[in-house]
Each structure stands twice: as structure tokens, then as C-alpha cells.
Amino acid sequence: MSSENVGKHAIPAGFENAHAGPADYQRLYAESIDDPDGFWGREGKRLDWIQPYTKVKNTDFTFGQVSIKWFEDGVLNASVNCVDRHLERRGEQTAIIFEPDDPKAEAQYITYNQLSENVNRMANVLLSQGVMRGDRVVIYLPMIPEAAYAMLACARIGAIHSIVFAGFSPDALANRINDSGAKVVITADSAPRGGRKTNLKSNADAALLHCSDRVRCLVVKHTGDQTTWVEGRDVDVKAQMQEVSPDCPPRPMNAEDPLFVLYTSGSTGKPKGVVHSTGGYLVFAAMTHQYTFDYHEGDVFWCTADVGWVTGHSYIVYGPLANGATTLMFEGVPTWPDAGRFWEVCAKHKVNQFYTAPTAIRALMGKGTEFVEKHDLSSLRLLGTVGEPINPEAWNWYNENVGKGRCPIVDTWWQTETGGHLITPLPGAIETKAGSATLPFFGIKPAVLDPNSAELIKGDPAEGVLCIADSWPGQMRTVWGDHQRFMETYFQQYPGYYFTGDGCRRDEDGYYWITGRVDDVINVSGHRMGTAEVESALVAHDKVAEAAVVGYPHPVKGQGIYAYVTLMNGVEPSDELRAELEKWVRTEIGPIAKPDLIQWAPGMPKTRSGKIMRRILRKIAENDYGALGDTSTLAEPEVVDELIENRMNRG
Numbered sequence: 318m319s320s321e322n323v324g325k326h327a328i329p330a331g332f333e334n335a336h337a338g339p340a341d342y343q344r345l346y347a348e349s350i351d352d353p354d355g356f357w358g359r360e361g362k363r364l365d366w367i368q369p370y371t372k373v374k375n376t377d378f379t380f381g382q383v384s385i386k387w388f389e390d391g392v393l394n395a396s397v398n399c400v401d402r403h404l405e406r407r408g409e410q411t412a413i414i415f416e417p418d419d420p421k422a423e424a425q426y427i428t429y430n431q432l433s434e435n436v437n438r439m440a441n442v443l444l445s446q447g448v449m450r451g452d453r454v455v456i457y458l459p460m461i462p463e464a465a466y467a468m469l470a471c472a473r474i475g476a477i478h479s480i481v482f483a484g485f486s487p488d489a490l491a492n493r494i495n496d497s498g499a500k501v502v503i504t505a506d507s508a509p510r511g512g513r514k515t516n517l518k519s520n521a522d523a524a525l526l527h528c529s530d531r532v533r534c535l536v537v538k539h540t541g542d543q544t545t546w547v548e549g550r551d552v553d554v555k556a557q558m559q560e561v562s563p564d565c566p567p568r569p570m571n572a573e574d575p576l577f578v579l580y581t582s583g584s585t586g587k588p589k590g591v592v593h594s595t596g597g598y599l600v601f602a603a604m605t606h607q608y609t610f611d612y613h614e615g616d617v618f619w620c621t622a623d624v625g626w627v628t629g630h631s632y633i634v635y636g637p638l639a640n641g642a643t644t645l646m647f648e649g650v651p652t653w654p655d656a657g658r659f660w661e662v663c664a665k666h667k668v669n670q671f672y673t674a675p676t677a678i679r680a681l682m683g684k685g686t687e688f689v690e691k692h693d694l695s696s697l698r699l700l701g702t703v704g705e706p707i708n709p710e711a712w713n714w715y716n717e718n719v720g721k722g723r724c725p726i727v728d729t730w731w732q733t734e735t736g737g738h739l740i741t742p743l744p745g746a747i748e749t750k751a752g753s754a755t756l757p758f759f760g761i762k763p764a765v766l767d768p769n770s771a772e773l774i775k776g777d778p779a780e781g782v783l784c785i786a787d788s789w790p791g792q793m794r795t796v797w798g799d800h801q802r803f804m805e806t807y808f809q810q811y812p813g814y815y816f817t818g819d820g821c822r823r824d825e826d827g828y829y830w831i832t833g834r835v836d837d838v839i840n841v842s843g844h845r846m847g848t849a850e851v852e853s854a855l856v857a858h859d860k861v862a863e864a865a866v867v868g869y870p871h872p873v874k875g876q877g878i879y880a881y882v883t884l885m886n887g888v889e890p891s892d893e894l895r896a897e898l899e900k901w902v903r904t905e906i907g908p909i910a911k912p913d914l915i916q917w918a919p920g921m922p923k924t925r926s927g928k929i930m931r932r933i934l935r936k937i938a939e940n941d942y943g944a945l946g947d948t949s950t951l952a953e954p955e956v957v958d959e960l961i962e963n964r965m966n967r968g
């Protein structure tokens with residue numbers, strides 16, 4: 318697609334009183350870049366501080382000495398900012414609307430007063446289990462209000478939470494418990510989704526076999542299903558919450574104390590624990606939630622992500638609650654009982670801002686517009702997307718059928734590492750183009766660099782890798798337990814810049830178009846998967862000699878997982894073995910990592926030094942084998958012909 322052919326969408330009516338208009342954007346953006354201390358010094362005041370900061374920005378991107386500090390001498394508590402400070406003015410306002418998986422079950426409306434009581438009680442339960450300031454707590458829960466209580470309870474006592482998406486396997490859970498050195502894991506009996514149930518407690522039991530005996534297991538009895546129970550290790554959280562005091566004094570925390578760790582996939586090795594700070598992260602989550610979604614007092618905000626991903630952290634819990642919003646938590650899936658569920662929930666709760674992923678839009682698009690038309694969507698003011706590039710067809714469908722042409726679409730580009738939106742339209746200020754994340758948020762200095770020379774490309778248009786030239790408060794601070802890996806991953810290749818891992822194009826209007834990952838990370842339905850992770854799961858199977866995993870274009874998921882597998886000598890390929898390997902990867906990592914296509918590869922294309930030429934495997938997986946480029950350095954060029962001959966994607 319080329320930007321020249323794509324028209325701009327004007328700012329829709331009704332955004333005249335948006336938090337930022339076109340002139341505000343220009344002025345504030347310029348100020349944020351010219352005077353970051355002044356700009357962020359003012360913005361930091363949107364939080365309540367126990368001890369105000371006197372320093373604002375203290376950051377260094379120099380490889381070898383990378384250090385990122387914001388508001389460093391300030392003292393605050395995140396749960397106070399998300400809960401206590403709202404009680405006087407909006408104690409009886411709904412903080413969380415909980416919409417259960419089963420559409421016939423009652424929704425819950427949790428007021429700020431009730432949120433406060435639950436968070437305080439849960440915090441006291443954690444204290445009673447010996448959790449102290451700085452300790453790690455792994456949260457492995459479905460999309461239920463207790464997930465938010467648990468996050469805020471950790472924040473209240475200064476413990477560091479690390480949420481593991483409930484779709485991850487016991488092995489993935491165990492790895493994260495062990496890497497973070499967690500003292501406690503909080504889980505539930507089972508997780509209903511789309512009318513089916515996952516037994517989370519038995520996953521946690523399986524994971525804990527690989528962890529220290531000292532790890533406690535706090536169980537939320539959500540469905541009431543029978544589970545195994547280990548005396549002395551397992552704790553009934555809801556029962557305990559009734560035993561403890563409803564008051565738990567908040568622990569004063571330094572702005573730079575970690576608020577949470579969230580594991581994410583990279584191009585190499587095991588997932589990294591992305592560490593976010595208390596002060597800077599919360600300022601940035603709250604500010605982006607307010608500006609990007611043009612959030613106003615009284616709005617009902619719905620982000621459909623799972624709290625297991627950063628989107629859920631920043632835009633279900635921390636951003637909305639810091640702003641005193643009503644945030645909707647949805648336990649279910651978009652296509653059950655039918656493809657109208659999202660729109661039914663929007664109508665039922667009169668949602669004003671709706672934020673979802675392109676993969677969901679594409680899946681619903683395929684089911685036809687009648688599911689949208691059945692429901693009254695007049696409450697919607699704004700639509701958002703996140704997670705992967707949105708193709709213009711999906712953008713237009715969303716705009717016309719859901720937004721009825723009157724809701725701005727904010728295509729928000731950001732990452733687990735960035736804490737909040739970095740490139741996004743502001744609905745009252747920036748005209749949109751279908752498929753472009755448009756312009757940088759306040760304080761963000763995107764830079765397009767030449768991937769070969771690592772030089773800055775000046776002027777428009779430009780195409781290259783996307784870097785960010787200076788820090789912002791929501792930036793990750795380090796990799797848990799491995800600052801060296803943090804520096805090597807993000808600051809080594811392009812000295813002086815934060816390297817995002819994404820490629821991009823900047824058009825003649827200065828608009829950014831994200832073209833996807835340039836590293837060995839694939840984006841499956843908006844979920845980040847390291848190809849190396851799937852490969853190491855596959856080679857862990859005793860029938861597999863070698864595996865190479867690449868992404869390929871998938872009509873609904875954005876990218877699909879394509880695995881080339883070389884079997885051990887004497888092992889015959891079969892459909893049963895293919896199914897066995899799929900199942901194996903599901904248990905090793907989780908259903909999201911299951912290969913979509915597995916091709917038996919008698920040999921891999923390798924250089925003479927034995928390095929797999931992934932470029933060639935990518936091309937074959939893309940069904941673009943006519944353009945393999947230079948294959949002269951291959952050790953055995955004939956393996957390529959064999960792979961082309963038997964390629965799995967002929968679409």
C-alpha cells in the first residue's frame with residue numbers, strides 16, 4: 318500500500334473540546350522536546366506524591382552505561398493514585414465493570430469504595446503470607462476483578478507483580494516464577510472462556526513441581542470447581558480476605574522502585590523480564606490514556622486486551638484507574654456465543670471508547686456486518702487498535718461498520734518496553750490515514766535509521782528501522798536480573814538510540830507507517846513470539862533433530878507460525894507426528910505458540926559455516942520463492958529446491 322493513494326480522514330465532529338486540538342499538539346509537542354524537564358515536571362503533577370520530586374529527567378542511552386531515571390527523588394504509591402485519591406469524590410462511582418464469559422451471568426459493577434476494600438484486604442492477605450516490599454508475586458489469573466485487586470495489592474505493599482498470561486503452559490509459568498524468584502503465585506480454580514474452561518490450578522500445580530517448595534499458591538475460587546489442595550502451600554484467597562483487616566497502609570515507594578515485571582519474547586534466548594517503574598510508568602500510562610482516548614470524566618472505557626499483556630496493564634488497570642475512569646474487564650472472547658459479543662457488550666454498558674486488536678477486527682469482519690448492525694453502538698465516540706499493523710481493509714471496515722464514520726480511529730504503536738503509546742493519533746488534533754500510526758506522542762523523538770550504516774535518515778519520505786532518540790517516563794528500566802542484556806538488546810546496534818525492533822516508513826507528511834519486526838520476532842494475533850523460543854520447544858522433542866521457525870502472512874492472525882522440522886535419523890514423517898509436535902509446543906509454551914504449518918525438511922539451507930539462512934526460509938514460507946536472492950553461499954543449494962517443492966503455503 319502506498320500512502321500517496323490513501324486520503325486523510327478529517328477530525329470528526331464532537332472533538333472540538335478534546336484534550337488536545339491541532340494547535341495544542343504542535344505547541345505541546347515542541348515544548349516536550351525542547352524542554353523535557355519543564356514539560357514532564359508539570360505532567361508528573363497529575364499524580365499524588367507523598368514526597369514531591371525535585372529532579373525530573375536523568376537518562377543516558379550510552380551503551381555500557383545506560384541508565385533511565387525519572388522523578389527519581391519523588392515518593393508515591395501507585396495504589397493510592399489508582400484508588401484512595403478517588404474515594405472522596407467518586408467513592409460510589411463504578412471503577413470496574415466486570416462482564417463475565419457467560420452472557421447470561423450478571424455483570425458486576427465494582428465501585429471505587431469496593432475496589433479500595435478489596436485491594437486493602439488482598440494486600441493484607443499478601444502481608445500475612447510474608448510478602449514484603451520488593452518481593453515478586455506471580456499472577457496467573459483469568460480476566461476477573463481479582464486480577465486488578467492483586468496488581469494493586471502488590472503495588473500497595475511495594476511488592477513487584479509479574480503477570481503470566483493464563484494461556485501460558487505450566488512450563489512457561491514455572492520459568493517465569495523461577496526467573497523472577499517469586500515467593501507467591503496467585504491463581505484461580507479455573508478460567509472460563511468462550512464457554513470452555515481451563516483448569517488453571519492444575520497448571521499451577523504442574524508448574525510448582527519445578528519451583529522452590531517455599532512458593533505459596535494463593536487460589537481464587539472463581540468457578541467453584543474442584544481442585545487438588547496442598548495443605549500448607551495453598552491458600553483460599555477469598556476466604557482469607559474476609560479474615561483480615563480492610564485497612565492496609567500504603568507503603569511509600571520511590572519513583573524508581575519497580576512496579577512490575579512483565580515477560581516478553583525477544584529475538585534470542587528465553588523471554589526477558591521487562592521492568593517498569595512506579596512513578597514514570599504511572600505518569601505515562603495515565604497521560605496517554607487521557608490524551609489518546611480523549612478520556613473525559615464519566616466515560617466508560619473498554620480495552621479488550623488481557624491483563625497478561627502490557628496493554629491490559631496500562632489500559633485496563635493503571636491508566637484508567639489513575640484517571641478515575643470506569644474501566645471494563647471482559648472475561649470472554651469476541652466470537653462466543655456469536656460474533657456480536659463485543660458489540661452486545663458495548664451496547665449493554667454504553668461504552669464510549671473501545672480499544673482492540675486488528676486480529677479481532679479481521680476475525681469479526683469475516684463473519685459479516687449483521688452481527689454489528691444488531692446492536693446499538695451510538696455510545697461509541699472513539700475506536701482504537703493496537704498490537705500489529707492494521708491493514709487498510711480492516712481499518713475501513715472498523716471505521717464504517719463500527720464507528721459509522723463518526724469515531725476517530727487511533728492506531729496506537731507501542732511495545733511492552735515502552736509502557737504506553739509512542740506513536741498514535743490524538744483524536745482531536747491529528748488527521749488519520751488508514752494503516753498509519755501517524756505522529757509521535759508528546760516527548761517522543763522517533764528516528765528512522767539505515768539498517769546497514771546505522772545512520773540517521775533525515776527528511777521525508779524515509780524508510781528504515783525505527784529508533785527513539787531520547788527517553789520518556791514510561792520506558793522500561795532494565796531486564797530483570799540482567800542489565801547487560803537490556804543494553805545489548807536495545808542500545809548496542811544503533812548507538813545513542815533505543816532500538817525498537819520494528820521497521821517503518823515515514824511519508825511526505827511525516828506520518829509513520831510501521832512495517833513490522835525486523836528481528837526474529839513474529840507477531841501472531843498481536844502476540845509476540847520469539848522464533849527461537851518455538852525452535853527450542855521443537856528440538857526438545859526426542860524425534861526432532863533440528864527446527865527453524867519463521868513468520869508468514871496470515872489472513873486473520875497477521876502472521877502465522879511456519880516451522881521447518883528435520884527429524885532424527887530413522888524417524889518417518891506422518892500426520893500423527895505433526896499433530897504430536899503441535900501438541901508438544903502447546904504444552905511447552907502455550908496454545909499461542911502452536912505452529913500453523915509444519916514442513917518436514919530433510920535438510921536446511923545453510924551457509925558453509927553451518928548457519929541456517931532464514932532469509933530463504935522466510936521467502937519460501939511467504940510463497941515468494943521466485944525471489945530468493947543470492948544463494949551462492951549455500952553449502953547444498955539443492956535442499957532449497959526440495960523445500961520449495963514441498964512448501965506448505967501455496968496461498
Ligand code: WT7
Nearest residue numbers: 628703704705706728729730731732733831845
Ligand atoms: C510489537 C510490540 C504494545 C501493546 C501490544 C503489543 C507491534 C504494536 C502496533 C501498531 C504496528 C504494532 C510492533 C511492536 N505493534 N502496536 N499500532 N502498528 N505494529 O506489545 O507484545 O510488546 O509487541 O507489536 O511490532 O514492536 P508487544
